[in-house]
Amino acid sequence: MKKLFLSFFSAALMLSATQAQTIDKIAAKVGSGIILQSDIELQYAQYIISGQPPSPSAKCQLLQMQLTQKLLAQQAVIDSVQVKDEEVDADVERRMRTFIARAGGQEKLEQFLGRSVIQYKDEIRPDIKESLIAQRMRGKITENVNTTPQDVRNYFQSISKDSIPTYNKEVEIGEIVFQPKLSKEEKAFYREKAEELRQRVKKGEDFGALARLYSQDPGSAPEGGDLGFFDRQQMVKEFTANAFKLKAGEISPVFESDFGFHFLQVIERRGEQVHARHILIAPVITEASLDRTKKTADSVYRALTTAPKFDFSSAALFYSDDKETKYNGGMMLNADNVQTRTTLIPTDKLDPQVALVVDTMKVGHLAKPILYTDQQTGKKTYRILYLKSVNDAHKANLEQDFARLKEKAMDMKLTKTVSDWFDKRRKETFIEIDPEYRDCEVLKNWITPKVTAQATPAQ
Template identity: 65%
Template sequence: MRKFGLAILGLLLVISVSKAQQRSVDKIAGVVGSSIILQSDIEQLYAQYLAQGATLPPNFKCEILQNQLTQKILAQQAVIDSVSVKDDEVDAELDRRMRSMVQRAGGEERLEQFLGRSIIQYKDEIRNEIRESMVADRMRGKITEKISVTPLDVKNYYDKIPKDSLPSFNKEVEVGVISFNPTLNKEEKEMSKEKAEELRARVKKGEDFATLARLYSQDPGSAPQGGDLGFNERGTFVKEFSAMAFRLKAGELSPVFETDYGFHFLQVIERRGEQVHVRHILIMPQITQASVDRAKMKADSVYDLLTKNKKIDFSSAAAYYSDDKDTKYNGGMMLNADNVQTRSTYIPTDKLDPQVALVTDTMKVGEISKPILYTAQDGKKSYRIFLLKSVTDAHKANLAQDFPKIKDAAYNEKVNRTVSEWFEKKRKQTFIRVDPEYQGCAMVKRWMDSAPKAVAATTTTTDTPKQ
């Protein structure tokens, strides 16, 4: 936390100097159509990366300028194509970023000290940049939204790869899991519910909600912010929390209610259309040994159904019995965390959870493990049954074994080509001007080569309107 604080302080010193310079004379680093990019914008973004501890290449400011040129041209086309983002979407993104910054800085007051201004003021300052970035992302999505690849496209892509350049894939496995989480009975939960009721009563008597949240809430994400969750849409929360949050009026305090996370009560701070700004306090019931023992008994019973009685197959057992919501409706199959979007079930063994690897390493394909006690990264325990569905040895890429991966690569190549062609066309139609300092940048030079009337920029005062 101290390291981050020093980094933020250093960043803000850079920003302060940048803004002091900006009040006098500020160079225009680039012009794209009707928009300008100031040198101070580049310096500020550069300082942000430095503050995060990143090791930056010598030409990194060239990369920043290129990204800004890209963002400006996308945003301008978005106006023509009526692509936009709503105010509440921008607010939600601002709130998300502020929550992250507050958490890393160690609280709102500490962050505001670093910023030298209120969070509200800072959000107003960066709102336009956030909006433009979101609009640009949406425009990029529109450019590529109709792209698809056929099996023939995949084959043609694969055939064009020189045989000595085909990638190699590590050994991969497909692993199924059925998870049995310890569940508490009513008596075991009662103490936690009473604690939540006690805290709610203290709030009603006038004690500060934020202070009690910081002291007692067991939600690690919101407790340092006084329980504040910012603005969120209905689908952000679990259904019980969402139903309560959108039922109340601004200022109202909810009763204590239960979700999968534990016992909560919340207060609505503000309603804005289909978004609500709430804060909450969470008390999580503590797992007992008796509940762990009950989970083991259930796991043993399901293991017998799978292996001795054979009255149910693994996929059906996962759907019916598993407490793992990410896998139970996927036949129990675990997904490759590095390739979740394609829902790939092939996991490189070097990426496999060490606890899972230890169990499956000695299993044969098709074998089902006995229930084992599994400890998650957050310390939560559960009993799990594993199925080793398949093993693929390390090999050179081929269509028979690696079609999904090659399809992803073919799709990405088509997306990149489409975007590149779109930018090439737009650069030829758009007035672009770059300061001499950046004209030696290879990544920026191609913008100037194809742009009409590309000439050097000049120095100007910051009274120039920034669009």
């Protein structure tokens, strides 16, 4: 499957590179700016690479996006809206990290592109800069938009009775997660195992062969431990600290990360990127460590149920090993709506192990520590669950769902504000679109009508 994806990725990017060289007609004119057909083709290739199905209408939508970007960018010049070079550089680097990861390394990406990553960065930088400026201009257009309680009521009253949404049963759940930890003596076994392999490499045995046989990193072991090129942001801090202080050919000491015990060898350095390979020895959690973890969890549970001043939020901050929830009072976030950071989670979206326990709980109560097994990794943890609230399935109403309705009312105001702005700007700006796109439904309102001068008949 991976080979199929990489072949498709290669074909798409090589196609876009060829098209960029051969297609240079103007797809659209927007005021003083132009949009080239090659720009659309390149974006379409990236659209396909992202996993979207081929679609003729996609090019229509991509051109519409380019048109909106041009209008916003041209207004940004008038309003002196700018972005810093550092912001552009950061976004370029973020996108390149994604492309490199999808291609399977920098070298493979450069083969696919037919040019160096540095050249490609230079090519995409102007468009990314314009895109960031357009985003900032859009923010300026909507910066003074706000929503009052009356706006929310008006929005709710505008919804026909048949269209009022129904919300499933939702719960707010807190958790304190206890991860089993090995003792120094237990860890020593795995550190020594990694050190033995390191010494075998230093004595001349083939690094790649040993990685294939012994490394417990499923992603890199089949490749002889090869990780390809990576930068400082792509790896855990312990890995980065070792990789970026070694020269090509050098081997690191054994070091520990959240994944286990590693050692690595740097193959090549390219500026702020390193090509390295590694061997990982992942410790196995013992029954003794699970028993120790259960005792800790039981102790915290007793304190929460007997000590009046020991509240759940404080206990989560102090004891929980889950970095995502411990700083949020222990409350789980709705994974399908992370942007709003809502803690209301539909019961049908809960992990089955959690749902089974929560189903028997009363609001405001704690459940005794449960042994939880992650279905993807197989890792075991103990968890104390707290049921903060329950919202039964219901039709939307202002009393229970004001926050959600306010969000929708705000979205509607923002959309209208931006839409009104574009309607006005389109009428004030000369826009010409190539005949190839004249049948695009989404572009019908973008073409400036041509005015034909006619003689006035004599009266």
